[in-house]
Amino acid sequence: MKERLDLGRAVREALPAYEASSSLQAWALEEARKFDLQSLPQPEPLSHPLRSRGWRLSHWPIAASLVIAVAAGWGAGVLWPGSRITSVTNATTSELVDAHVRSLLPGHLVDVESSDRHTVKPWFAGKTDIAPTVIDLSDKGFPLLGGRLDYVNGHTAAVLTYRRRGHTINLFIWRTSPDEPSDGSFAVRGYSLLHWSTAGLGLWAVSDAALSELEAFQRAYMQ
Amino acid sequence: MSHVGEQVEVGHVGSPGVGRFERVVLPHLSAGFTLAMYLTGNKADAEDAVQEAILRAVRYFSTLRDEDARAWFLTIVRRVCFTAYRTDRPQGTDMMSIDAAGPQLVDHRDQPDVAAERMQVQQRVRAAVDQLPPLLRETVVLRELQSCSYAEVAAVTEVPIGTVMSRLSRARARLAVLLNDVVDFGDVA
Secondary structure, X not given: OOEEOOHHHHHHHHOOOOOOOHHHHHHHHHHHHHHHHHOOOOOOOOOOHHHHXXXXXXXXXXXXXHHHHHHHHHHOOOOOHHHHEEOOOOHHHHHHHHHHHHHOOOOOOOOEEOXXXXXXXXXXXXXXXXXXXXXXXXXXXXOEEEEEEEEEOOEXXXXXXXXXXXXXXXXXXXXXXXXXXXXXXXXXXXEEEEEEEEOOEEEEEEEOOOHHHHHHHHHHHHO | OHHHHHHHHHHOOOOOOOOHHHHHOHHHHHHHHHHHHHHHOOHHHHHHHHHHHHXXXXXXXXXXXXXXXXXXHHHHHHHHHHHHOOOOOOOOOOOOOOHHHOOOXXXXXXXXXXXXXXXXXXXXXXXHHHHOOHHHHHHHHHHHHOOOXXXXXXXXXXXXXXXXXXXXXXXXXHHHHHOOOXXXXXXXX
């Protein structure tokens, strides 16, 4: 017995529409809100007195905390780190942050899960053309979680993953290229990045931890 | 230089820029996931593709000009699927299993044998759509399942409207052959 069906009806009746899983939805919502927060419109100039005043009032606490933080920084004899953070949105830093965020999704963090450097280091052999230094830094407060491979802005990267007080630090390592950005620290979409080069390798530490934590991590790793 | 100006301009379209990406793009997350499911054929790749698409969408949000955010987001999902995931895998391998395909539309007022027959027809239609080449399959899914206009399908698949129409008619002809014994396509068969 034949049924007379047009294509549209046959397809609509037979094919399910899928719903994104709740974890995917939650992750996307978080990304969206993070992005939307950053793209808040700049306060308009004085032509709108009421809005302008509202903005100033609402920003008083931030301004006050900045003053306090700077004062505290001077008091402690350290430089205010903000002066060294250049907000750069070039391709490398942006892709590094993407790769970092992606790594935090379930099942994406490490390909080889081990705190044993003798397991992680050989794992990279044959998968990359570099032999990164793999050390567990548990005794310095940065336990090694494992390693994985990633592909960032044209680089095949060896990635070492460390933990710092509930924060994940991804250390991306690749062979430096002529256009390698110079060493420094960056703030991109709320994440901190610290970049340095050594022995022909470019290293990028990426985390949502504070930049000072990344600097402590850098010291520990390079010792 | 002009990019900066454009970004600012776009940021001010409509009312406040606050929550704009969330409001404009996120409602189409499941549409994107559905397209990715039909293009990659499995849930893990589809989820990865949608995640990647969201990251790209955030980065290129300033390029969204008009209000058709669905077509814009689906275009990104499709590009990710075609570049990052194999959508050209041989027919029949690693396709969605029937079990994973979700609940079926069964009218419980039907007699059991009628319901069973309808179910069988639906399974055949699904298998036939899975067998279509990716370019025909996506056209069918966008047009018939997601009710996109011809113009939207053309925008998402990045071809002229005429190509969309010819793909639809080729898809229809192939389905008519594959489903010859269960579905009467009338004008085509």
